[in-house]
Amino acid sequence: MAPANKDTTRPQNTRSIMVFLQAHAPFSNMDDDHLAHFAEHATLRFYADGDVVLSAEDGLVDRFYVVKQGRIRGERHNEQADKMETTFEISVGECFPLAAIVGERPTRTLHRAAGDTFCLSIEQDAFVSLFSESEPFRDFCLRGVSSLLDQVNQRIQTGAMASMGSSISLNTPLERYSLRKPITCLAELTVRKAVAHMHENNVGSIVIIDDNERPTGIFTLRDLRTMIAEDRCTLDSPVHEIMTRNPCSLPAEADAFDAAMLMAEHHFSHLCLVDKDGRLIGMVSERDLFSLQRVDLVNLARTIGTATQLSTLVGLRADVSGLVDAMLAHGADSGQVVKIITTLNDVTVRRVLELNIQKNDPGIPFTWLTFGSEGRQEQTLLTDQDNGILFQTPDGMTEDQVREKLLPFARVVNDELAECGFTLCKGNIMASNPKLCLSDREWDDWFIRFIDASTPQNLVYSSIFLDMRAIFGPTDSLEGLLERVLTRIRNNALFQKMLAGNALQRKPPLTMFRNFRYVTDGNKRSLDLKRQGLAPFVESIRVFALANGVRSANTLERMDELVKTGVFDSKDADAWKDAYSLIQVIRMRAHQEMLDKDEELTNYIDPDDLNPLDRRILRESFRQAQRLQQKLELTYQL
Amino acid sequence: MLEQIKLWIERCRRGRTGSIAPEMLPTPKKPGDQLLSDCRLIVLDLETTGLNVGKDEVIAIGAVAINKGAIDLSDQFDLILKRPELDITETVLIHGIGPEALTHGHEIEEALLFLLEWMNGDPVLAYHSAFDQAFLEKTLKAQLGYTRNHTWMDVADMLPAFFPNTPTGGKGLDYWADYFGLEVSARHHAASDALATAELTLIALNRAHKIGLKTLKELQGKLRYHRRLQSMHGA
DSSP states (O other): OOOTTTTTTSOHHHHHHHHHHHTSTTGGGSOHHHHHHHHHHOEEEEEOTTOEEEOGGGOSOOEEEEEEEEEEEEEEEETTTTEEEEEEEEETTOEEOSHHHHTTSOOSSEEEEEEEEEEEEEEHHHHHHHHHHOHHHHHHHHHTHHHHHHHHHHHHHHHHHHHHTOOOOTTSBGGGSOOBOOOEEETTSBHHHHHHHHHHHTOSEEEEEOTTSOEEEEEEHHHHHHHHHHTOSOTTSBGGGTSEESOOEEETTSBHHHHHHHHHHHTOSEEEEEOTTSOEEEEEEHHHHHTTSOOOHHHHHHHHHHOOSHHHHHHHHHHHHHHHHHHHHTTOOHHHHHHHHHHHHHHHHHHHHHHHHHHHOOSSOEEEEEEHHHHTTOOOSSOBOOEEEEEOOOTTOOHHHHHHHHHHHHHHHHHHHHHTTOBOOTTOOSTTSGGGEEEHHHHHHHHHHHHHSOOHHHHHHHHHHTSEEEEESOOHHHHHHHHHHHHHHHTOHHHHHHHHHHHTSSOOSBOTTSSBOOEEETTEEEEEIIIIIIHHHHHHHHHHHHHTTOOOOOHHHHHHHHHHTTSSOHHHHHHHHHHHHHHHHHHHHHHHHHHHTTOOOOSEEOGGGSOHHHHHHHHHHHHHHHHHHHHHHHHTTO | OHHHHHHHHHHHHHHSSSSOOGGGSOOOOOOSSOBTTTOEEEEEEEEESOSOTTTOOEEEEEEEEEETTEEEEEEEEEEEBOOTTSOOTTTHHHHOOOHHHHHSSBOHHHHHHHHHHHHTTOOEEETTHHHHHHHHHHHHHHHHOOOOOOOEEEHHHHHHHHSTTOOOSSSSHHHHHHHTTOOOSSTTOHHHHHHHHHHHHHHHHHHHHHTTOOBHHHHHHHHHHHHHHHHHHOO
């Protein structure tokens, strides 16, 4: 109870409304004077359950509302289904209408009270003056919930960055790095002169350009060392004989993340930056990217990719976790982080395969397939193996004979991957399973059965086998296979419908009253972020992607493709991508915290542990999952 | 708030000399055909030194106005009176108003005149209104010699009249506030209790509208009828 004589400049009720507002974004970021302006100009209204608060018939919107108690439901008429459907729900501390009042137009949504509801509201004049005076308020009104997402990301970054002592984000465009003017020469210059040139300028690399200033090669001190050690050519040979041809290049607008990924994948330490005509404008080295950060993705990928024994690979897994920490800290978004993890996992898997081929070559070319989350490039630290083998039967051999050679090899690889931290798959979805080590013809038959005889078991497996990627070996046979699978699914409406039905099995964890619906797990309140949060997105998006011939397996990329083909509205897709990414970030942060505490990794979190902003956005994200599922229901009339 | 009072006092002093005659103040309105959806209602709560109208005194006045069916926060009243002579030892723990606050409060006469002008003769609602009415009328008479009667309505009657048989567990403000899930920011602060009472009033007025009660007179009739029913079932 606040004594009445404190802060007597403002009446108690004004103060209490300010306190209420301060607990909710965007008001939490606003100055006291602006909050007081709101409180002093507000009216408080009551709406009983079902009362209309705001509708299109009211004409131009002239008030701005904040829910003080209860909930508001937005309803729109769905033309296709000819019924009203709930498009959103607004709960305590949230505002409406945003677009309509900013756009000075009538609302398009019927706003109705759900349960007994009190709303504070201000008239347009007061709204306009707040809008013009308070930057956080203006930002929120113009960008809505997505501005809150930025806040979450900013906080993740600042929190972690304080300990890292750096302010460069991976989203920084490369052109903003202080780029060194690269040292260049023409292809006919001798190695001796090229090295002298490098020495004069005290640099470790030189870019070889053609007459149009396009980079054609790169020569580094490391190349010089190799050249002398292996006695490949003399110092008087032209540099083009020993240079690395076609150096990797990126346009200047690309960001640090793109550069880091490219370097990690190809183990390059330098990239050329080029303008739109392909002319060299700068160089960026891994040291440029990471000198201020102790994040060494490229080096880690190289160390993994060149490890000579299994024990080294096993030891490097801890570094991967440290890297994820640092990446989250440096503002890599969740899409970036899962790709990094996937890239490092790919490099590890490739290296395990290479080491085993060196030791014990099965003698038959094969393609190593990954399924599920690795297939989608969406792995986190908690991951198990889902893999298989695709081979082409050599002339004169039967498929079983090939398997006799490949299966023991695959067994060793599966076991060694387990040592590296990729848990053995409980469902035995692994390359050492004879049912998943198949020729291209057998895979074809396998998928025909899978699609045509869509048993419940098959549908469960759809989340694994329909998200497939090759990470080692020739890729053309997989492309052919994928093409045939996609065509078959496109022409099989029944399979699509069953897949859609299956995707609706997992509901986002929200109750009718827009609270979290918890998993019953003893007396602990928890949400399963993977099964309840991410799965509704992944599975619904998969159905749309497969039905529309989208070949990518990555959920975010699938959404981009679905926008391009006009299946998704781009605003919807943006909201879904934001929501999906946010759940993923919260999940990864939870994983990192569990690692720090030496706990076993799980996908469960207690939302009470989250701060109010995260909780609200998590709830909003789940609601987006509901919307996506509604679209699926409508499309397949389920 | 302070600014408003100063301006108002300035205005009074410039316009008229000496104290203001009661005739100059707004005339209390009778409940007639004013539409509930269109009129102004005062919702008021007093903090006092105790429960005995004979010997206890008003120390704080909080009130909000309901304008056209909405609580208008730009139109509210929240004052502690200047009464350093009063003994507040019995109730200081309830309302939290200590001797210091009473020393720095507002001159009683000015505050009451301002209150009357602010009320503008509109009907006054309160929770257990008999208590507030008795204290306010006594104070107005003693300090200003003001004896005109405002129309009073009891929100404690209004709620059971519109929501009969509601299992609130009790008749007090807290029970109804809990039942409707209201958050009272500072219970036993006059203005805060007035706001909670006003919120309950909005809930009752919403129901009144739905069952076809349109005017102030009809509302008063409904309350009278409810009270008669209560006394017939007799305690």
